[in-house]
Amino acid sequence: MTAMPPDLRGRRARDPFWVTVSAVFRGIERVRSLRAPVIPNVPPVDRTLRLVVQEVRPEADGVVSLRLGAPDGRALPRWQPGCHLDVRLPSGRRRQYSLCGDPADRRAYRVAVRMIPGGAGSTEIHHELHEGTTLTVEGPRNAFPFLVRDxxxxxxxxxxxxxxxxxxxxxxxxxxxxxxxxxxxxxxxxxxxxxxxxxxxxxxxxxxxxxxxxxxxxxxxxxxxxxxxxxxxxxxxxxxxxxxxxxxxxxxxxxxxxFAPPAVVDGRPFEVELRRSGLTLRIPADRSALDVIREALPDVPYSCRQGFCGTCRTPLLAGDADRRAPSDPDDGSILICVSRASAGRLTLNL
Missing domain, CATH: 3.40.50.80 (Nucleotide-binding domain of ferredoxin-NADP reductase (FNR) module)
Incomplete structure (x- = not known):
């Protein structure tokens, strides 16, 4: 077989067979790239809302309801039965209240609060909130889902x-x-x-x-x-x-x-080192890590305080965890609302 002669620049001519094979493979790779899923860079969802108290209404002895809406009247995020709001009160206190209105009403949320003797949050709501008060809320979140059954x-x-x-x-x-x-x-x-x-x-x-x-x-x-x-x-x-x-x-x-987290049972005192904050805190036998940590870091997120919503999940850097909730698997993190230390000390990325 006679070799292909070089072109005017001295380059060998390309074999038509291999030119065809290369074109076929390039076409296949291009089709694969078009079919490959594109994973977008999804920003974190901000569930923070600024709402205004539209109405404070007595509902029973020691119980008032609050109707909350957007200042501009826009539609609010949808919710399902069992959802709750995390409400930040003007004092800075944070409380969770179940939504008890109509999910079809997109213009307002309704919550109800019972006056609890000595309860700072309920006292503030009953005595200091009024029509026109602006509140910051987070949610809706659902830690009590309603399942379809017969x-x-x-x-x-x-x-x-x-x-x-x-x-x-x-x-x-x-x-x-x-x-x-x-x-x-x-x-x-x-x-x-x-x-x-x-x-x-x-x-x-x-x-x-x-x-x-x-x-x-x-x-x-x-x-x-x-x-x-x-x-x-x-x-x-x-x-x-x-x-x-x-x-x-x-x-x-x-x-x-x-309404509140269950009491700590068979708890033992332990320490948590908050690596980013440079703090080491002592957790008593009858308190959760979340309660103590929030005294030092009030912005630590939480919701259910019962070990199933996952809001307070925190990276665990060192230590053996006593995991007290089925929803707290050994995945390099810990639910600080219920789980504790097995042996004296935990190091958290907080």
Whole structure:
């Protein structure tokens, strides 16, 4: 076979076969690059909102509701039953309140707050907030999701009606089989009885302690037939009683939300080193790392304080963690609201 002669610059002519092969491979690579997914640089979502108090309304003895809207009247982010807001009060205090209005109302959020003797946050809301007060909120966030089921039993204790009320309406809208047991010290202390009156009366049981006594867990769960999703929110003794009496058989499930984090059980004191801040803090046996850290670093994010929302997840640089929540896997971080140290000291990237 005679070799291809060089061109005028002395370069060998390219073999047509290899020219064709190279063109085919280049075409294949180009098609692959067009099909490859483009991963955008997604900025973090800022869920901070500046809202104005549109209305402060008495709802029951010691309970007021706040209607919050955007100053310019724009539509607010959507939410689902079970969602809550993190509210920063004018004093700097931060509190979480369940949304208890209508998810279809995009112009306002509603929360309700019970006056707690000695409670700084509730005192500020009841005595210092008024129409026109501007608040900074974060959310909505959902740490108490409402799942679609055929049958529900809702258990609400006092102000625990706030996350449950939108769930009851949603269950009714879905055409599900549902029943609500609503308990409290007195009928006068129970908010939103007037709104519940618009729903079928045979599906609602109101139990006032001064009329029929304090219910026990087994009594509250009497209507939880197989296949029932039980949703419970109320004071800690009520939730503990329900949890103690609940038997998860026949595809029954229990979902609950506390007003406050559970007490630390079998805790041991330990230390946390905050590497970026240059601080070392002592965590007592009966307090969470989150509580102590927030005294030194008030801007540390948190939400549920019960180990399931993940808001307070913090990189763990050194130390063995005593992980006390199923949602706290050993992935190089720790939920500082519930988990602790196994052996004396943790080093966190804070």
């Amino acid at each position: 049958r529900y039993l809702f258990l609400a204790g006092g102000i625990g009606i706030t996350p449950v009320l939108p769930m009851v309406r949603a269950a009714h809208h879905l055409g599900a089989d549902w029943h609500l047991v609503y308990t409290g010290r007195t009928r006068a202390s129970l908010p939103f009885l007037d709104e519940l009156a618009a729903l079928p009366a045979d599906r609602i049981t109101v139990r006032a302690d001064d009329e029929v006594g304090v219910p026990d867990g087994a009594g509250l769960l009497r209507g939880a037939r197989p296949g029932t999703a039980v949703y419970c929110c109320g004071p800690a003794p009520m939730i503990d009683a329900v949890r103690g009496a609940f038997v998860p058989d026949g595809n029954r499930t229990l979902h609950f939300e506390r």
